[in-house]
Amino acid sequence: MKARVIVMPKQAVLDPQGNAVRDALHHLGLDAASVVRVGKFMEIDLADAGDRPALETKLHALCRDLLSNPVIEDYRLELGE
Amino acid sequence: MRFAVIQFPGSNCDQDCLHALRDDMAQEAEYVWHKTDSLAGFDAVVVPGGFSYGDYLRCGAIARFSPVMAAVKTAAADGPPVFGVCNGFQILCESGLLPGALIRNRSLQFVCEEVGLRVETSDSPFTCAIPVGTILRMPVAHGEGCYFADHETLRDLETHDQVLVRYVDAKTGEPVAAANPNGSLANIAGVCNRERNVFGLMPHPDRACNRRLGSEDGKRIFQSVIDTLAGRRPAPKDDAVLAPVGA
Numbered sequence: 119m120k121a122r123v124i125v126m127p128k129q130a131v132l133d134p135q136g137n138a139v140r141d142a143l144h145h146l147g148l149d150a151a152s153v154v155r156v157g158k159f160m161e162i163d164l165a166d167a168g169d170r171p172a173l174e175t176k177l178h179a180l181c182r183d184l185l186s187n188p189v190i191e192d193y194r195l196e197l198g199e
Numbered sequence: 200m201r202f203a204v205i206q207f208p209g210s211n212c213d214q215d216c217l218h219a220l221r222d223d224m225a226q227e228a229e230y231v232w233h234k235t236d237s238l239a240g241f242d243a244v245v246v247p248g249g250f251s252y253g254d255y256l257r258c259g260a261i262a263r264f265s266p267v268m269a270a271v272k273t274a275a276a277d278g279p280p281v282f283g284v285c286n287g288f289q290i291l292c293e294s295g296l297l298p299g300a301l302i303r304n305r306s307l308q309f310v311c312e313e314v315g316l317r318v319e320t321s322d323s324p325f326t327c328a329i330p331v332g333t334i335l336r337m338p339v340a341h342g343e344g345c346y347f348a349d350h351e352t353l354r355d356l357e358t359h360d361q362v363l364v365r366y367v368d369a370k371t372g373e374p375v376a377a378a379n380p381n382g383s384l385a386n387i388a389g390v391c392n393r394e395r396n397v398f399g400l401m402p403h404p405d406r407a408c409n410r411r412l413g414s415e416d417g418k419r420i421f422q423s424v425i426d427t428l429a430g431r432r433p434a435p436k437d438d439a440v441l442a443p444v445g446a
Contacts, residue, residue, distance in 0.1 A: 132345075184261075187257055
């Protein structure tokens, strides 16, 4: 099983990296790019993960505690093959 | 006084802190490896700067789970001063001991320069020996020092007088945008917790304790801690009534 975690800066948080990428897209001809936000994508291979609801609860806790910082980021967790 | 200087893999200002405390401030100071789970016998704790765990994931995100951080939390709850510089500030924010977070500098550039800092309150163990409004000069060196907190947290910080130092123009003492090296909200350079015994700041007092380094202003922060520990100045009370900034 794989867990995929997407972490994005919150809307209220300034993302200068996203702005720099947006400017580069403009420079390369994609004038339509209005907002770019840069986040993180993490893929976790899970061997013999056991009870799925318990696993999901554990993963959400780890997303909040370690993989994202709730002060500045939101996360999305996807569990699948 | 006996200071603990925490060492994580990737700390690189641990020696600066130890040197400043021992040689410039004439205090006892010892390294404490991050695997240690007790800080018994120390009067104060310094979390130094650097790149703990390579800054992987987020600055301070992995260091906060080191065994020693449980001991730092226990120390913080008991009341001894806990003091984070640069990466130490990031670790204290990640661990929830201080409010807010430190994000990528607005310029996206690593800043390495001297800044002006205005002391916003003397009501803390870290600034009690420094009159309000004093301008200190010390260096910053970081890529992720832009202080961020939501509106409510910012309002709380100001209401409870928790912003101890702000980036200002060293000549005029004004917190102008040009004096802000990283885009921090409200020019915030350092904050303390509500109980006032945990303090973090991005600038380096540890690199400003000797005239040969260009400034001795960092000594005044260390001296405040030493004075507090020696009981020469009353430690701030939990129930102190504090006027909001600007009142």
